[in-house]
Amino acid sequence: MSKILIRGAKVLGGEPQDVLIDGETIAEVGTGLSAEGATVIEAEGQVLLPGLVDLHTHLREPGREDSETVLTGTRAAASGGYTAVFAMANTHPVADTAGVVEQVYRLGKEAGYCDVQPIGAVTVGLEGKKLAELGAMHDSAAGVTVFSDDGKCVDDAVIMRRALEYVKAFDGVVAQHAQEPRLTEGAQMNEGVVSAELGLGGWPAVAEESIIARDVLLAEHVGSRVHICHLSTAGSVEIVRWAKSRGIDVTAEVTPHHLLLTDELVRTYNPVYKVNPPLRTEQDVHALRAALADGTIDIVATDHAPHPHEDKDCEWAAAAMGMVGLETALSVVQQTMVETGLLDWAGVADRMSFAPARIGRATGHGRPVSAGEPANLVLVDPAYRGTVDPADFASRSRNTPYEGRELPGRVTHTFLRGRATVMDGKLA
Amino acid sequence: MMRHLISAADLTRDDAVLILDTAEEMARVADRPIKKLPTLRGRTICNLFFEDSTRTRISFEAAEKRLSADVINFAAKGSSVSKGESLKDTAQTLEAMGVDAVVIRHSASGAPFRLATSGWIDAPVINAGDGTHQHPTQALLDAFTMRRRLVGRDAGLGRDLAGKRITLVGDVLHSRVARSNVDLLHTLGAEVTLVAPPTLVPVGVESWPCEVSYDLDSVLPKSDAVMMLRVQRERMNAAFFPTEREYSRRYGLDGDRMAKMPEHAIVMHPGPMVRGMEITAEVADSDRCTVVEQVANGVSVRMAVLYLLLGGSEPAVTPATTRIEEK
Numbered sequence: 001m002s003k004i005l006i007r008g009a010k011v012l013g014g015e016p017q018d019v020l021i022d023g024e025t026i027a028e029v030g031t032g033l034s035a036e037g038a039t040v041i042e043a044e045g046q047v048l049l050p051g052l053v054d055l056h057t058h059l060r061e062p063g064r065e066d067s068e069t070v071l072t073g074t075r076a077a078a079s080g081g082y083t084a085v086f087a088m089a090n091t092h093p094v095a096d097t098a099g100v101v102e103q104v105y106r107l108g109k110e111a112g113y114c115d116v117q118p119i120g121a122v123t124v125g126l127e128g129k130k131l132a133e134l135g136a137m138h139d140s141a142a143g144v145t146v147f148s149d150d151g152k153c154v155d156d157a158v159i160m161r162r163a164l165e166y167v168k169a170f171d172g173v174v175a176q177h178a179q180e181p182r183l184t185e186g187a188q189m190n191e192g193v194v195s196a197e198l199g200l201g202g203w204p205a206v207a208e209e210s211i212i213a214r215d216v217l218l219a220e221h222v223g224s225r226v227h228i229c230h231l232s233t234a235g236s237v238e239i240v241r242w243a244k245s246r247g248i249d250v251t252a253e254v255t256p257h258h259l260l261l262t263d264e265l266v267r268t269y270n271p272v273y274k275v276n277p278p279l280r281t282e283q284d285v286h287a288l289r290a291a292l293a294d295g296t297i298d299i300v301a302t303d304h305a306p307h308p309h310e311d312k313d314c315e316w317a318a319a320a321m322g323m324v325g326l327e328t329a330l331s332v333v334q335q336t337m338v339e340t341g342l343l344d345w346a347g348v349a350d351r352m353s354f355a356p357a358r359i360g361r362a363t364g365h366g367r368p369v370s371a372g373e374p375a376n377l378v379l380v381d382p383a384y385r386g387t388v389d390p391a392d393f394a395s396r397s398r399n400t401p402y403e404g405r406e407l408p409g410r411v412t413h414t415f416l417r418g419r420a421t422v423m424d425g426k427l428a
Numbered sequence: 429m430m431r432h433l434i435s436a437a438d439l440t441r442d443d444a445v446l447i448l449d450t451a452e453e454m455a456r457v458a459d460r461p462i463k464k465l466p467t468l469r470g471r472t473i474c475n476l477f478f479e480d481s482t483r484t485r486i487s488f489e490a491a492e493k494r495l496s497a498d499v500i501n502f503a504a505k506g507s508s509v510s511k512g513e514s515l516k517d518t519a520q521t522l523e524a525m526g527v528d529a530v531v532i533r534h535s536a537s538g539a540p541f542r543l544a545t546s547g548w549i550d551a552p553v554i555n556a557g558d559g560t561h562q563h564p565t566q567a568l569l570d571a572f573t574m575r576r577r578l579v580g581r582d583a584g585l586g587r588d589l590a591g592k593r594i595t596l597v598g599d600v601l602h603s604r605v606a607r608s609n610v611d612l613l614h615t616l617g618a619e620v621t622l623v624a625p626p627t628l629v630p631v632g633v634e635s636w637p638c639e640v641s642y643d644l645d646s647v648l649p650k651s652d653a654v655m656m657l658r659v660q661r662e663r664m665n666a667a668f669f670p671t672e673r674e675y676s677r678r679y680g681l682d683g684d685r686m687a688k689m690p691e692h693a694i695v696m697h698p699g700p701m702v703r704g705m706e707i708t709a710e711v712a713d714s715d716r717c718t719v720v721e722q723v724a725n726g727v728s729v730r731m732a733v734l735y736l737l738l739g740g741s742e743p744a745v746t747p748a749t750t751r752i753e754e755k
Binding site (some may be wrong): 012179188192193194195196197198199202204270313314317318 | 537
């Protein structure tokens with residue numbers, strides 16, 4: 001088996017150390033390591049983290065391969081430092097049966113760029129009416145542990161309660177897209193000063209917060225665990241904080257773009273900023289950063305939502321919602337959390353690897369950088385500064401809000417079970 | 429002058445006064461036996477209407493024809509929103525045909541802005557109403573009507589609406605007319621008050637340069653003009669207010685309420701009016717109601733906008749006025 005010696009990297013941002021990879025596992029961590037025949041990577045000044053885990057990715061396959069495929073999406077993931085992604089269920093057909101989740105799982109294996117863990121739909125066809133075969137999806141080869149109707153909210157309280165109860169049988173988790181549908185009819189952007197001025201339908205914060213409040217109470221009532229997707233408001237943070245203080249088993253995620261961008265950008269009417277949930281205010285951004293720093297928000301998840309050019313090159317109302325994020329996530333987190341002093345690299349490892357792996361029960365990922373562990377690793381050059389050029393993306397889609405923007409940091413190497421998927425900044 | 433007219437908020441005070449003054453000159457053309465100027469001869473203007481609006485389209489068409497422009501009317505039946513590419517494709521088709529300006533009406537807020545800024549076409553874009561966002565020529569014709577009535581036809585030249593107190597009543601939430609008027613009237617120095625049930629006032633209105641009241645009766649005595657906004661029928665079934673009767677009782681304008689207004693004050697409406705609900709026949713047909721004048725003024729104002737945006741180097745009206753020669 002091949003050996004790789006990473007020399008002088010700051011493991012989790014700490015003191016420089018050497019890491020020897022032997023085959024699929026980490027053989028040794030220490031200083032002054034040497035290994036005959038090993039490929040040596042000089043990593044002075046670089047930060048070594050466990051491979052990132054994204055609990056919220058849209059790979060679009062099956063059904064919208066013009067936007068993304070499992071292959072192109074996982075190549076994008078590897079480029080962004082990810083070694084595992086959870087693929088959302090809103091495909092065509094919907095991933096609501098064992099057959100579809102096994103297909104996605106198999107495509108991930110064949111692609112080989114990172115592990116793909118399919119998320120199963122909570123309800124048949126994401127229609128919110130009838131529970132999908134959650135147990136069959138869990139028992140399938142894909143071993144589904146996370147269930148979500150993401151893109152839609154499980155708004156029926158009884159269905160949500162049943163789902164929360166049912167997944168307890170196999171330690172599953174329901175990931176809720178919190179969006180009260182009646183309060184968001186015709187909604188196109190955050191409700192507030194900017195929406196009033198632009199004449200775009202307002203998406204009130206309470207539409208998110210009311211569902212979160214209901215669901216944490218349901219989770220408490222049935223003694224299950226619930227995960228809240230893409231928190232976007234200061235009020236949502238307060239509800240999650242309260243729920244955790246009460247001992248409710250709730251976890252929550254925030255996207256990189258909600259840590260950086262605000263609804264002021266919608267003044268351009270450029271649909272690249274159209275996303276679900278919508279970009280919120282400066283005050284919300286600060287609350288989300290603080291909550292991620294203090295652990296109220298457990299993880300960063302990309303909500304990588306690829307769309308072809310024509311779905312965004314149109315008027316705002318007609319445009320699809322969502323933005324790609326796998327390849328820029330770590331840079332945005334570095335800028336918003338690390339360079340602001342809110343989080344150190346160990347904290348980044350927790351929010352982007354350890355915690356998402358724990359929530360999704362991803363075996364072999366989110367593990368410590370120590371001997372005997374699977375060699376799922378990412379090397380980052382935090383001193384790098386570069387302008388985002390979507391032409392460089394591995395993702396099939398280019399709908400990024402960061403085009404032309406300078407972001408810090410660069411993934412130089414990604415290793416999936418000891419095999420480089422990214423080498424010297426390029427896909428291997 | 430700017431290159432496009434997308435929002436009333438984009439107009440400076442001087443821009444707006446120039447348009448109003450130019451519109452006064454254009455209005456004189458309507459008094460002539462032959463209501464036509466050669467100003468835009470050889471220019472092609474497309475009226476690109478993705479949303480039905482006979483009144484606005486005819487007004488623009490009349491304005492274009494009075495300036496001798498060649499007119500293409502494009503009516504996209506149904507919504508383009510379900511086919512996102514159609515606006516871009518249509519625009520590029522028109523560009524290839526060599527249109528010199530596009531007048532666009534669209535159900536999606538921001539569509540004219542996208543058209544003007546996305547690089548799809550080069551021609552000037554004039555917003556003829558987009559979603560619930562803006563309708564700048566409506567605001568200009570309203571301001572033109574107010575200036576004529578409240579300041580005076582000739583005395584108003586070069587002047588704005590400083591100190592005038594204007595009240596807008598009704599469905600502010602869904603009204604591009606309200607948004608445009610608040611912006612323009614503020615720019616012109618007027619004091620604006622919005623009156624509506626709280627359900628029809630947008631969240632975020634506190635940033636607008638106006639007052640908000642829920643009590644029409646208390647605002648009427650201090651209003652120089654009261655503009656009633658149209659309430660769309662579908663709102664009546666969407667829990668914005670309990671019943672048509674209740675809305676009418678609290679926010680409708682009848683003779684008794686009109687009597688509370690100062691004697692000189694006028695009643696305006698962008699049309700079409702829902703008689704008996706927003707406004708009684710007694711008020712709509714009174715001399716103080718300017719609805720018909722607003723329609724006529726709309727043509728003059730749109731002539732002025734087209735002339736100024738298309739950069740007419742020749743005088744708009746012969747003999748030339750000093751002001752236009754200076755431009």
